[in-house]
Amino acid sequence: MLNIQRLSFTITTTIAICLIWTPLTLAKEKKPLPPKEFPPSPLEITVPDPLLPQGASQQPLSLEEKRSLEAALDKLNREAIAKLQAGDTEGAFATWNRELRLRRYLGTLAEIEALKRVGGIAYTRNNRQQIRYITQRLQVIQKQLEQQQTPSVQILQALGEAYLQVRSPNLAVEAYNQILIIARGNSDVAAEVETLKTIAKIHLDWFDYPAAATTYERLLVLVSNNNDVEQSLQDLAYIYDRTKQPRKAIDARKKLSLIYRQRNDFAKLSALKLAIGADYEVLAKENSNLVDEAFKNYQEAYTMAWDFQQYVRAAEALQRLVSLYIAEGQTEDALQTSQILLQAEERAANFYGMMNAYEQIGKIYLQRQENQSALAAFQKGLELAQQLGSETDEFTQQIEKISGRS
Numbered sequence: 001m002l003n004i005q006r007l008s009f010t011i012t013t014t015i016a017i018c019l020i021w022t023p024l025t026l027a028k029e030k031k032p033l034p035p036k037e038f039p040p041s042p043l044e045i046t047v048p049d050p051l052l053p054q055g056a057s058q059q060p061l062s063l064e065e066k067r068s069l070e071a072a073l074d075k076l077n078r079e080a081i082a083k084l085q086a087g088d089t090e091g092a093f094a095t096w097n098r099e100l101r102l103r104r105y106l107g108t109l110a111e112i113e114a115l116k117r118v119g120g121i122a123y124t125r126n127n128r129q130q131i132r133y134i135t136q137r138l139q140v141i142q143k144q145l146e147q148q149q150t151p152s153v154q155i156l157q158a159l160g161e162a163y164l165q166v167r168s169p170n171l172a173v174e175a176y177n178q179i180l181i182i183a184r185g186n187s188d189v190a191a192e193v194e195t196l197k198t199i200a201k202i203h204l205d206w207f208d209y210p211a212a213a214t215t216y217e218r219l220l221v222l223v224s225n226n227n228d229v230e231q232s233l234q235d236l237a238y239i240y241d242r243t244k245q246p247r248k249a250i251d252a253r254k255k256l257s258l259i260y261r262q263r264n265d266f267a268k269l270s271a272l273k274l275a276i277g278a279d280y281e282v283l284a285k286e287n288s289n290l291v292d293e294a295f296k297n298y299q300e301a302y303t304m305a306w307d308f309q310q311y312v313r314a315a316e317a318l319q320r321l322v323s324l325y326i327a328e329g330q331t332e333d334a335l336q337t338s339q340i341l342l343q344a345e346e347r348a349a350n351f352y353g354m355m356n357a358y359e360q361i362g363k364i365y366l367q368r369q370e371n372q373s374a375l376a377a378f379q380k381g382l383e384l385a386q387q388l389g390s391e392t393d394e395f396t397q398q399i400e401k402i403s404g405r406s
Contacts, residue, residue, distance in 0.1 A: 041133045042097040073099050093130050109155050116162035131166045138162055153179055169206045173199055193222050213239045230259050246279040266304050273301035274317055311348035335364045355384040375402045
């Protein structure tokens with residue numbers, strides 16, 4: 001009886017050990033399959049489609065076959081739109097992918113236009129996988145075009161636009177650079193200019209300021225039309241502002257000023273002088289000799305704006321002058337300019353501006369220890385603040401402080 005119990009215990013133990021170790025052993029022996037990073041693109045499926053006529057893969061479609069296929073594909077597009085509107089996003093893109101696979105039988109341009117259309121929809125729906133499929137297909141087409149001796153400019157243009165739809169600016173620039181090479185080879189300056197404008201805009205839209213600046217500088221060598229020169233210089237000035245290059249911004253704006261003077265466009269010229277003054281003010285922090293240039297341009301901006309009754313801009317230029325005078329310790333000039341600023345704000349009917357001007361005048365008088373004049377300015381500022389329903393604490397505190405001294 002004892003032997004039977006021992007035998008039973010031994011068998012049970014052996015089975016338990018086997019149950020424990022067998023899965024571990026199998027796990028060690030069975031190596032896991034490496035995961036696939038991305039599923040295959042549905043745009044590269046080669047299974048025959050019932051919409052295609054027999055022999056479509058061996059020979060080009062006839063005109064009649066193309067028309068029939070185009071009508072069927074337009075119908076697929078409408079079906080996909082209906083599915084998307086009904087909330088069946090997966091079904092919609094599955095239908096579009098079928099359409100896209102078949103569009104290539106209608107020619108490269110037709111396929112690219114369809115890829116661009118669906119790519120734009122995929123982007124608005126944040127369908128990253130679909131965007132990847134379309135981008136990959138566009139790259140395949142681009143490689144095929146690169147192997148051609150004289151690729152079609154129209155197809156390259158469509159390719160660049162399609163890349164932009166799926167937000168691939170670098171690939172778009174590659175396509176436009178191919179157009180640029182063709183334009184130069186044909187000595188087609190007009191086409192070269194238009195292509196450079198497109199490339200520059202892509203760089204600018206995607207905040208690649210160094211590349212945008214380089215492209216606009218190349219443009220300026222080629223363009224002769226004043227409108228093109230103006231736009232290029234404006235964009236360059238903007239880029240130099242963003243990249244904190246005031247010296248280059250000044251150079252661009254000085255060239256712009258020549259155009260505005262030729263046109264007698266003093267509205268734009270006064271704004272330009274204001275910007276040039278600000279650039280010189282930045283440079284003056286490292287080179288104090290340039291302060292005079294800042295003063296000069298602000299004064300020209302103010303005078304020009306005042307003469308043409310642009311009182312808002314005149315006030316802006318005057319405020320810049322006041323701040324600069326105060327920074328330079330020229331309180332008398334700051335005070336006189338503040339009085340003119342008050343007139344400009346009054347003519348512009350800017351009551352908040354008048355209120356702020358009175359506050360500024362009061363503080364300058366305080367600095368000069370002319371308390372009664374400061375008090376009068378603060379009281380006028382307080383009256384305006386009360387009328388406007390604005391914060392009055394600053395004025396009341398200053399008035400109480402001055403009254404306590406008297």
